[in-house]
Amino acid sequence: MKETICTIPINDVFGPKDGCPICRLHNMLEQNYLDYILGAAMMEPDVRVETNEKGFCTKHMHMMVGKGRRLQNALLLETHLERIKTELIPKSVKGKPDKKNIAALERLQDSCYVCDKISWGMEHMFQTVFASFSTDPEFKALFNEQPFICLPHYTMLIKSAAGKGGLKGGGLSEFYSASAALAGKYLETLKDDISHYCKMYDYRSKGLDWGNSRDAIERSVEFLTSERPDYIE
Ligand SMILES: [Zn+2]
Ligand SMILES: [Zn+2]
Structure with a gap:
């Protein structure tokens, strides 16, 4: 079993x-x-x-x-x-x-x-x-279509890919850049959403749209720790 x-x-x-x-x-x-x-x-x-x-x-x-x-x-x-x-x-x-x-x-x-x-x-x-x-090119495409990889799992994946029994040469470089793109692009979005969230507390932002920033804290915690906190305003 x-x-x-x-x-x-x-x-x-x-x-x-x-x-x-x-x-x-x-x-x-x-x-x-x-x-x-x-x-x-x-x-x-x-x-x-x-x-x-x-x-x-x-x-x-x-x-x-x-x-x-x-x-x-x-x-x-x-x-x-x-x-x-x-x-x-x-x-x-x-x-x-x-x-x-x-x-x-x-x-x-x-x-x-x-x-x-x-x-x-x-x-x-x-x-x-x-x-x-x-x-498998189909799997590679599917891998690249993932919304993101969280920070702890990004770390585990690249460590394992570079370790014994992992990938080598061009295969390793390609996997590394694909994984870094998934974690990195999401990190960029999160950073922008968090900045927007902070800006919304400024009195000059009164009446502006919160956009995607309302749950930016929860999404950031999820990205950093693999777990989304269940409290939300
Ligand atoms: Zn994860
Ligand atoms: Zn345990």
């Missing part, structure tokens, strides 16, 4: 042309993995070993509880808490805090089963993106 859960068709990611396609991929993988660990994975002991070991970040723990599967959440937490109890917080302590123990506690709180799986699934998809971009 672990592999099939992240085999999201490339067209489901790039086809809608609505927002950052890699955000869409991230959210699809996230939902798949959350449903999986609170569902079928209950029957897979090796998954539990991994969730006991890594735990979950704040965001994913909240999303898991938000799914409402109370018993499944409790079963996952039961063995995770047990592992922390037996391995990380000794019953009786003496002397100084142990550096190794502190490092293990910190490692636990920096790791997340779901985040790791999402990263794995994204890297997997990036390989497909690179291969399709270099060999």
Whole structure:
């Protein structure tokens, strides 16, 4: 299963042309993995070993509880808490805090089963993106038609393209400039919209049109962080 859960068709990611396609991929993988660990994975002991070991970040723990599967959440937490109890917080302590123990506690709180799986699934998809971009002109056109790529995903994409198993030579240059164009053009629009938004607070702008600037803050946050804040004036 672990592999099939992240085999999201490339067209489901790039086809809608609505927002950052890699955000869409991230959210699809996230939902798949959350449903999986609170569902079928209950029957897979090796998954539990991994969730006991890594735990979950704040965001994913909240999303898991938000799914409402109370018993499944409790079963996952039961063995995770047990592992922390037996391995990380000794019953009786003496002397100084142990550096190794502190490092293990910190490692636990920096790791997340779901985040790791999402990263794995994204890297997997990036390989497909690179291969399709270099060999399939239709996909290349579709890639270039994306509305934008957000900053964190632009960074991930170009890092992966330039890294091991990525692209080489002319293929790398072409992918780099196509990605930079998607992030860069959108950045330009955002900057103009934010400037317009600021200008609208000037008394001399009274009566002028807000244009596309009303949600410029939310769109900027979405571009910078991959997540659109849900508050809006
Ligand atoms: Zn994104
Ligand atoms: Zn996480």
